[in-house]
Amino acid sequence: MGLLRFSSKASRLALLIGAIFQTPLVEMNEASDDTEKLSPVYQTLCPDPDYIYPCKCSIMAPWGPDLNCSPVRSEEELRNVFNRTFEDHHLHFFTVQNNGALRHLEAGTFGDVTFKSFFFTKGTLEAIEPNVFLGSRGFLQYLTLTHQNLRTFPFEEIRQYGVLRTLSVEGNRFSAFPTLQSSTLENLDLSSNPISDIPVDGLKSLPNLYDFTCGDCGLTEIHPGTFTGFRRLSGLILRSNNLTHLPENMVQSDYYMVGVHVENNQISNVSAGAFTLGEGQKININLADNRLEQLEERVWRPYFEGGLTFLYAEGNPFSCGCEIAWLVTNSEFMGKLGGAETCQDGRLLQTLDPSYYEEMC
Secondary structure, three states: OOEEOOOOHHHHHHHHHHOOOOOOEEEEOOOOHHHHHOOHHHHHHOOOHHHHOOOEEEEEOOOEEEEEOOOOOOHHHHHHHHOOEEOOOEOOEEEEEEEOOOOEEOOOOOOOOEOOEEEEEEEOOOEEOOOOOHHHOOOOOEEEEEOOOOOEOOHHHHHHOOOOOEEEOOOOOOOOOOOOOOOOOOEEEOOOOOOOOOOOOOOOOOOOOOEEEOOOOOOOOOOOOOEEEEOOOOEEEOOOOOOOEEOOOOEEEOOOEEEEEOOOOOOOEEOOOOEEOOOOOEEEEEOOOOOOOOOOHHHHHHHHHOOEEEEEOOOOOEOOOHHHHHHHOOHHHHOOEOOOOEEOOOOEHHHOOHHHHHHHO
16 A cells, blocks of 8 residues: 655645745646656645546645546545545545446545545436545535435535535435535535425524525425525525415525526516515515516515615516506616516517506506
8 A cells, every 4th residue: 555645844835835926737647747847846746646546636726636536437446546545635626527437435435535625527426325525524615416316415414514615416316305404504506406395494504504506496385484584695596496476585684685596487476575675685586487477566666666686577478557557657667677578469668658657557
């Protein structure tokens, strides 16, 4: 069993200072000419290519070594890469993409090597067993497991990852909303999983949540209060589901700017008070490609007069009768629309004559 050589502390300091002036990327695919062109710092940071084959090492200053193990042909081969003694076992970025060989990851896969980021995408993973990433719990900030076939993942371990900021499991086969608890998680993406329902308390144990995405999750309804009580929630993305109604008390966050994306659903009704805004708060809403026939004054005027910055509502069959006069006759309100909204007969709302509505309505 060989010893994988990395830089000394002094070399790491030199790398960090050098990165102030430039950010080189060097890939050590082979041990031939590439190695000769590297400075001593880079030569010692990356392991000998023969030790980590078929993985490849690259340096993205000032963060440190990145390992790309996309070519591995089995779980055993991946495990063997890390079944060695690494002089420095705190690495930066781990990548596997477009890999059709890996199915199950078990505890011990990465030995005692830790990473700040794991990035698995476009593969055939079906199960990740407990403790696979737990060795990195004090370092791991970004965990990406996208476009796989995952049905099994130890979500209950997330609370042990003390600095985790981003979790993305987009494009898998999770059929139930996961139980999650984390004081550090900021970005959560569950898109393209057949989840179908978000429990009203499903996100309440994520007090630092900043962005939540569940597009194409098969959602049919949102429970009142599901997205309320958050301190930093800024982005809510629920596009391409089967929602028909946005309930009262749906969204409330203390953050100064909130963006709500519910485009490409089947929404025909929005309740008054669906979006709760505090003093000085702003909100952007994307309701494009839904089934709204009206923008009811009692629902929407408070937002147009308050914190609404933009409402994107193109692709809705607006009837454009007198019920829309309150909007068409107010140029300031009209300026907050996206601009591509149309009536059922194809006329742009922006081309409607305000004087007609003033006279006839």
